[in-house]
Amino acid sequence: xxxxxxxDMQIRLLATIFERGAAAGSPALSRWxxxxxxxxxxxxxxxxxxxLSGRLGPDDATVAVxxxxxxxxxxxxxxxVFHGDSGLAxxxxxxxxxxxxxxxxxxxxRSAACETANIVGCxxxxxxxxxxxxxxxxxxxxxxxxxxxxxxxxxxxxxxxxLMEQALVxxxxxxxxxxxxxxxxxxxxxxxxxxxxxxxxxxxxxxxxDIGTI
Amino acid sequence: MPASxxxxxTTEVFVPMGKWAVAQAPTLIRTLLGSCVGVVxxxxxxRWGSVxxxxxxxxxxxxxxxxxxxxTAIPAMLQDLDRALGRRSVPRLCAKLVGGASMFQSxxxxxxxxxxxxxxxxxxxxxxxxxxxxxxxxxEAGRRLTLDTASGIVSIRVPGGADHEI
Numbered sequence: 014x015x016x017x018x019x020x021d022m023q024i025r026l027l028a029t030i031f032e033r034g035a036a037a038g039s040p041a042l043s044r045w046x047x048x049x050x051x052x053x054x055x056x057x058x059x060x061x062x063x064x065l066s067g068r069l070g071p072d073d074a075t076v077a078v079x080x081x082x083x084x085x086x087x088x089x090x091x092x093x094v095f096h097g098d099s100g101l102a103x104x105x106x107x108x109x110x111x112x113x114x115x116x117x118x119x120x121x122x123r124s125a126a127c128e129t130a131n132i133v134g135c136x137x138x139x140x141x142x143x144x145x146x147x148x149x150x151x152x153x154x155x156x157x158x159x160x161x162x163x164x165x166x167x168x169x170x171x172x173x174x175x176l177m178e179q180a181l182v183x184x185x186x187x188x189x190x191x192x193x194x195x196x197x198x199x200x201x202x203x204x205x206x207x208x209x210x211x212x213x214x215x216x217x218x219x220x221x222x223d224i225g226t227i
Numbered sequence: 228m229p230a231s232x233x234x235x236x237t238t239e240v241f242v243p244m245g246k247w248a249v250a251q252a253p254t255l256i257r258t259l260l261g262s263c264v265g266v267v268x269x270x271x272x273x274r275w276g277s278v279x280x281x282x283x284x285x286x287x288x289x290x291x292x293x294x295x296x297x298x299t300a301i302p303a304m305l306q307d308l309d310r311a312l313g314r315r316s317v318p319r320l321c322a323k324l325v326g327g328a329s330m331f332q333s334x335x336x337x338x339x340x341x342x343x344x345x346x347x348x349x350x351x352x353x354x355x356x357x358x359x360x361x362x363x364x365x366x367e368a369g370r371r372l373t374l375d376t377a378s379g380i381v382s383i384r385v386p387g388g389a390d391h392e393i
Contacts, residue, residue, distance in 0.1 A: 062243075062244045062245040062282065062292070062295065063243040063244060063245050063246050063294075064243075065243070065244055066241070066243045066244070066259075072241070072259040073257075073259060073371050073384075075386045075387060080330075164330075165386045165387050166330070166368065166369050166386050167259050167369040167370075167371060167386055168259075169259030169261075169369070170259050170260060170261035170328075170330075170368075170369020170370070170386075171261070171330075171369065172261075173244060173259070173260070173261035173262060173263055173369070174261040174262055174328075174330035174369070177261070177262045177263075177282075177340055180244075180245075180282050180283070180295075181283060181340065184291070184292060
């Protein structure tokens with residue numbers, strides 16, 4: 014496999030699929046948070062390894078992150094990254110606390126963040142599963158996520174961990190980023206979708222002709 | 228891109244994934260590591276040092292991205308150090324190794340890449356006769372590596388933790 018395995022058309026197709034996932038996930042996330050939230054795909058692109066630096070903000074900034082692996086026809090990682098104090102602000106919203114109340118990540122706060130990642134991640138995975146190529150006689154594909162796992166990590170290290178499987182076989186890695194806007198609150202979150210190298214092979218079998226049908 | 232620190236007249240150089248840098252004191256060479264291994268080479272007489280951010284153990288003949296692979300990055304570091312010193316650098320060099328963590332639980336062989344990188348770097352440095360004088364490897368967390376070329380000290384920080392030195 015090389016870095017030309019995804020054509021421009023396939024990248025456009027992926028962007029369209031993920032925009033559908035964002036559209037499906039926005040109402041679910043809005044209900045969860047209790048105010049209108051809009052998720053949108055900000056970037057679907059192949060990035061040189063050496064250009065990854067700074068993609069999640071300063072490399073040595075510590076971020077909170079909830080990670081979920083997924084398996085099925087396609088495998089890889091979904092990561093919901095909380096920049097700065099955004100994760101704590103989100104927890105205030107979820108727990109109906111005045112903004113600025115939450116100042117540390119205890120078990121309750123981590124659980125709330127992980128449930129948010131679960132809602133957002135599953136919306137994307139369901140949208141993707143609905144458009145994966147199927148073998149003859151197969152019904153709708155399912156992608157099975159793991160329970161989310163919370164941790165703190167350097168932004169630069171996190172990208173490296175998430176994209177290592179792709180880096181094994183590619184000179185450029187596929188980076189899919191989503192951003193979030195919430196009415197009245199700054200939600201500085203990034204969702205990263207990082208398929209494994211094998212997962213990229215599956216994505217490369219997406220038929221660009223489908224772009225007009227989804 | 229080097230950045231100057233006017234307070235200490237020290238230059239800082241950041242090494243991206245799959246690259247390497249060579250610099251003389253007073254310079255801080257930094258990189259952020261996850262599964263990758265950071266190889267530090269240092270000559271304490273001339274106070275020249277080098278840091279490589281190695282992604283994979285073996286280039287399998289691929290010469291396009293020498294900094295990505297252990298078997299091409301270390302020779303590239305030595306070539307740059309030889310050029311900077313105007314002589315063969317190996318006899319006065321020592322090495323320190325950092326990184327090679329594994330963040331995600333996975334059955335994939337790729338998740339053991341940190342160990343494979345470590346093994347490859349150890350073998351290559353042994354073949355070159357460069358002694359490894361310190362290691363900070365493995366675990367589940369990323370690391371920020373900073374080589375102070377004035378002293379040869381490598382400072383390591385993990386998320387939420389304090390610096391420690393090797």
